[in-house]
Amino acid sequence: MKTLVVIVHPNSHESGVQSFLKESCTSLTDVTIYDIQEELSSFDLKKTQELLTSHQRIIFQFPMYWYAAPDMLYKWLEKVLTKSLYQSGLKGKELGIVMSMGQKLSAFQAGGTEHFTISELLRPFQALAYKCHMTYLPPFPISLFPYLKEEDKHRLLISYQQYLTKENDHRFVTSEKWAINRLKELSDKGLINDLDNRLSFIQDTLENNRMELDSLLTTLEEMRMD
């Protein structure tokens, strides 16, 4: 699966979170970065549309400005989404939204200071995905990035990489497969060297987890029969 990350930011080089996310992509195979701000000045419709149709997952990545994306995304959409593209060109692909914000996540709920959930505020993009016959992925919000501790940043890095490249399902086996493939990729690129040891350690962990899961499933089964 090939993923296209469309960065929407007036100056992504100076943004801490955008730099971190870009850096997180460098070791990923099959991820293409497309920076709208850089591309709009020498915009080529045919090239851009070919880029979109040659990827299976498309990500819009932006900071939230007044509960929407920066204006350049709307300008770009007006140019790019010709009839042939929204009627058939994007059919069956996936659309994901990576949105950073300066409010804490708990503010986005009924009764919270932002009143609405992230899902509600992103309805226009969900509607856009439906219009283009795309699968809409659960949004990926990044809250208060500058205040994250190192450990939280590591977690963010992994879940962001998964958002870009992991199959869109919630099965444990998919995460297992993803983690093992990632390790193999990193090893192929010479970024880790003791792959065999690491893999066998992970294999053991997964094995143990699976035994625990099996026992939990049995308990659940018994409870259901009561």
Added chain:
Amino acid sequence: MKTLVVIVHPNSHESGVQSFLKESCTSLTDVTIYDIQEELSSFDLKKTQELLTSHQRIIFQFPMYWYAAPDMLYKWLEKVLTKSLYQSGLKGKELGIVMSMGQKLSAFQAGGTEHFTISELLRPFQALAYKCHMTYLPPFPISLFPYLKEEDKHRLLISYQQYLTKENDHRFVTSEKWAINRLKELSDKGLINDLDNRLSFIQDTLENNRMELDSLLTTLEEMRMD
């Protein structure tokens, strides 16, 4: 009450619906038209903010582009909404949205071809109103304008004028007051001449309606007591 209509359109002069709406404003007192496209080229922050703070009702008026406003509105918001403005400058004012679209209204519902209601798709503007401590008015959607019959256009004209200038409540007496004031305004401007006759005719109609309303209210009261 003074109303500011912020027109968001790449070329409002060539748009049928925008021309119709502008024309509908000409006889209205206390309505100011502000065309973003014209103003952005020689943008003056202080002047624009004074314009906003000197009006009590602010209307964003635009065609729906990909479930959002044209990009220039977001560009404009980025310039205009400084901290002092969104924290206190707009407090207590009203925000209304006039949105035109090429789909029929019934498409905007769960199970409809557009999946979401107009209210849901406009959540970002509702959140913006809350952020600025403004009262959010029920949105005013205009569907398939080019296909409206003359009679429908007349209805649209009246309800649009009400959306811009009528007090934000649903009492019958407010509509009565609004209609009588409108007639007086039109007469003052020499746009109608037999005001007395018209007013007394309307007075009679309202009188009759009120008797009917009274009798309905009595019936309702009796039903409640059962």
